[in-house]
Amino acid sequence: MDAILLVEQALNGLQFGLMLFLLAAGLTLVFGIMDMINLAHGSLYMVGAYLAATVATATGSFLVGAAAAVVGTAVVGMLLEVTLLRRLYKRDHLHQVLATFGLLLMANEAVRMIWGPEALSLPMPEALAGPVEIGGLVYPAFRLMIIAVGIVVAVLLYVLVAHTRLGMLVRAGASNREMARAMGVRVSTVFTLVFGIGAALCAVAGAMLGPLLAVQVGMGESILILAFVVIVIGGIGSVRGAFVGAVLVGMVDTFGRTLLPMSLRAVLPPQIAGNLGPALASILIYVLMAGVLFWRPQGLFPARG
Amino acid sequence: MSDLLVIGGLVKRFGGLAATDGVDLAVGEGELHALIGPNGAGKTTLISQISGTLAPDAGHIRLQGQDITRLTMHERVARGLARSFQVTSLFRGFSVRDNLALAVQARSGSSFRFFAPARNERALFEEADRLAQRVDLQDRLDTQASVLAHGEQRRLEIALALATRPRLLLLDEPLAGLGPEESARMVALIESLRADCSLLLVEHDMDAVFRLAGRISVLVAGKIIATGTPEQIRNHAEVRRAYLGDEAVGA
C-alpha cells in the first residue's frame, strides 16, 4: 500500500517537474543565448492555456486546441521578440526586469479585457479522462499522457540543442556569448526562433496543465517563480541543468507536501503539525535552492566559466 | 634580509592542467622582486592566489611569518598586502579625491559607523590629498576617474593600493598600455615606492624590470625555473631558452 503511494507521488512529482522543465527550458535558453531575464515568460504560459481553452471549447477537440495554442503562442512570442524584447538584450538586467514586469501587467489586463475576469475551463480529452490501472496502481490517464509529452519534448529539445546547428549556436551563446556574436550568422533570426521555441514550450505546458488547474489571470506567475528556482538550481543557461533542476524541484515539492505533514502529525500535536506541516513543505524547495547555492553558487551545471 | 612574503609548494590546478605547479618564492623586506615569464606561464594565477582572489589547491603563503593562505582578500589587505590590477580597477564614477578618501577610509577605523557624516572627517581627505600628490594627481582631485587619461588612471590605481599602507605591494603589469613618456614616469614612481614598502612586480617590459628589480624570478609553465639578480637571470641558459623561444614565436 505504501509502495503504491510512493509510486503515485513519484509520478506526480515527475509530471510536475516535466511541466516546470518546459517553462524553465525556455527561460534558460533566452537567458543563456540573449542574456535576458524575462518576467513575462509566465504570461506566454497563460496565453497558451487561454488559447487552448478557447479553441478546444469551440472545436470540441483538445488536440486542435493544444495545436492552436502552440502555434498561436509561438507567433505571439516571436512578435513580442521582434517588436519589443530584442531592444532589451543589450540593456542591463534592471531595465529588462522592469520592462518585462510592465509587459506582464499588460498581459494580465489584456487577458482580462478579452476573456473577462472569470476562470475558463479546458476540458480534458475524453479518451484520457478516466484512470488506468498499472499493477495495482490506479492513475489518471491524462497525467500519464502529460508525462509522456514532457519526456518527448525533453528528448526533442536535447536533440535540438546537442545535434543541430541551431543548438550549436545556443550552446555557443550560453558558454561564450562573444563568440556567438562574432559568428554573426543571422543571429537576430536565431534569437527570434529561440524565443518562438520558448513560447511554444510554454504553450505546451499551458495546454497540458489547463485541464488540471484553473485557466485564469495570473496563473503563470507562481509557476514562473518556480521556474526561476529551477534554473538557479540547474545553472542559468544550461538546458541540462534546467531538466535536472525541474525534476528535482518537482519531486521534492510533491514528496514534501505529502510526506512532511504526515511525519509531523506522527510526532507533534495536531494543532502545531497542522500549521507547521504545510508551511515547512512549502519552503522545502527554497531550502533546496539555498543549499545548492551555498555549495555551488553557479548552480549544478554552470553554463559559463 | 628577512623574508616578508614566503610562498611554499603552491599548487593550483584547472582541470588536469597545473597553472601553478609547486611554486616556492620569497620576497625580502624592502626588496623589489620582479616576476617574469612568457604569456600563459601562470603569473596572473599566482598573483591571484597571493592576493586572495583564488584559493590554492596545496601549499602555503606566509606574510611576516603568519599563514595567510586561507584569508580573504580584505583580511590580507589589513595585514599589509595590497595589489594593483592589470586592468585598471577604479571607482570610475567618483572623483579622484573620493576614490582615494574611500581607500583611506578602509584602513582608518571601522566603516560600520552609520550616523556621522563622513564628509566631515577631514583626516580622510587630507590623506587623500597627500596620496594624490604622491602620484602627481594633485591637480586632478575634482576630476571624475573615468575621464582621466590612461596614464593618470594607472597612477590612481597605484595610489589606491598605496592608501592601504601596504608592507608588500603586488603590481600587476603597471606599465601595460603606457606610452614611452608615461612609462618613464611610472618607472620613476615605482622606484620611489621602494622607500615605503616591498614590491612584487609582474611586468612584460624587460627594460623596466632589469632596471628596477633587485631580484628576478622566472615563471615558466607554472614553475619557478630561476631566481637571481638581473645579471644572473640575463645569463641563465634555461631562461634564455624559454624566453627567446617565446619571443621568436609569440609577441
Added chain:
Amino acid sequence: MAAGTPLHHAVRWALVGPALVLLALLPVLLTAIDQPFYLVPATRILIYAIAATSLNLLVGFGGMVSFGHAAFFGTGAYVTGIAAMHGLQSAWLAWPLAMVVAGVAAFAIGLVSLRTRGVYFIMITLAFAQMMYYVFVSMKTYGGEDGLALESRSALGFGLSLKSDTTFYYVTLVLAVLSIAVLWRVVNSRFGRTLQGIRENEIRMEAVGFPVFRHKLAAFVIAGAVAGLAGALAANQTDMASPAFLNWHQSGMLLIMVILGGVHSFLGPAIGAAVLLLLEEFVGDMTTHWQFYVGAVLVAVVLFAPNGIATLAVRRSRV
C-alpha cells in the same frame, strides 16, 4: 559630471522645507477644501515612501537589485497582526518587534542571496520573497489565504487613537520623516560611502580592504527592518495583514516606485511612491484595467527614456 557622482547627498532645503510644511498642513488644507478622505491615500503614500526609500538603500546606493523587498514589508505587517492576536497591541512594542523580525528575516535571506550577483540575485530574492508568502499563507491559524484581520489597531497611549485618520496621518508622517532622515544620515555616513563604493566597484572595495559582504548584509538588514516598519503601518491602515503585501507584485511595485522617482536622488523613491499611487488612485477610478496602463508606462519609460532611469546603481546589476 566631470567632478563625478557626489558621495555626499545634501538636503535641498529649498524643496524639502516647503514640502514638509505642506505635508504638516495637509489635514487642515484637505478639510478646508472639504476633501478630508484624501487623507487616507496620503497616509498610504507616506507608508510606501518609507518602504521605497528603504529599498533604494539597496538598489540605488548599494547596487543590489532586490526583487524581494515585499518579504520584509509583509513580515512587518504579519508580525503586527500576530502580535495583536496574542494580545500585544502597544505600538511601542509591536512596531519595533515588526522591525526586528523583518531584520532577522533579511539577515537570513541576505546570508544566502548576497553570495550571488546580478541576475542570480534578482531571481533569488524573488524566490525567497515567494517563500515567505507561502509560509504565511500556509499558516491557517493566522488566516491562511484570506489574510489575518487585525483585531484592533495598535495602541499608542497618550490618549491618541489610530482610528482617527488625522492621528494616523500624523503618526505616519512623523515616522516617515524620521526613517527617511535616518536613512539619509546612513547614506552620508562612513557606512553609506562604503556602500556606494561597493555599488561602483565591488572588487576594488575588497582590494582596498573592505569586508564587502558584511557591509552588504548590514545594508540588507537595515533596509529590511525599515520595510518592516512600513509593513506594520500598512497592516494598521488596512486593518489586516494581507498575503498581497508579500506578493511579488508588491516587490515589483516597490521597485517601480524606486525607478520612477530616480535612484540617484535620495528622495526620488518617495516621489515615485506618490506618482504611482496617485496614478492608481485616479486611473483606477476611470478603469479597472489601470495596471495595463502602468505596464505600458513602464515599458515606454524603459524603451524611450532610458536615461530617465539609467543610473549608477544600475550599471552594477550586470553579471
